[in-house]
Amino acid sequence: MFSIPGKSPVTITQAAERQIARLMAQKSASGLRIGLKKGGCAGMEYTMELAETPAPGDEVVEQGEARVLIAPTAQMFLFGTEIDYESGLLESGFKFRNPNVTDSCGCGESVNFAPLEGSRAKA
Template sequence: MFAMPGTPPVTITPAAAARIAQLMAGKNAYGLRIGLKKGGCAGMEYTMEMAETPAPNEAVVELDGARVIIAPMAQMFLFGTEIDYETGLLEQGFRFRNPNVTDSCGCGESVNFAPIEGARPAN
């Protein structure tokens, strides 16, 4: 919907692909749907859920048996994002390296984006 022809809206690292494939197998799901919702300190939060099938106009990115489904309204905000999976000493989880983020909260759970040119402010 908002992607450039021949360019996926997001990229998936091999570590993220391995974890997504594990989650898909455990839930017998088609893929991991990623979206955005209003919330958090900075204004927007990423959402993730296992999905049985993509909906119309959702973008699907595949790597090594893993599928990421991007909700239509999230595509413009996620374009160019790298999705990684990191395991550290104290925590593990998905990391979004999103070039469209202009601000994030201190804990890193929510983000903010530059206003979209031509968009009307919400009332």
């Protein structure tokens, strides 16, 4: 939908690829669907769910055994994002390095994007 021919809308690190493939195999899922929803301190939160099948309009990114499904409403906001998986002593999880983010909250759970051209600014 918002793609450039021959260019993947997101990149997936090897650590994320292994974790996505592991989750897909455990739950017999077709892929990991990522999207955005309103919420959090900064305005938007990433969403992730294992999906049985791609939904109409999903952008599908495949790498090795991993498959990421990008929800249509999130595609323009996620273009250029690197998806990583980090493991640490206190927490482990997916990390999104998104060049489109203009602000994020202190805890890193929510993000904000520049207003789309032609959209009305919030009062």
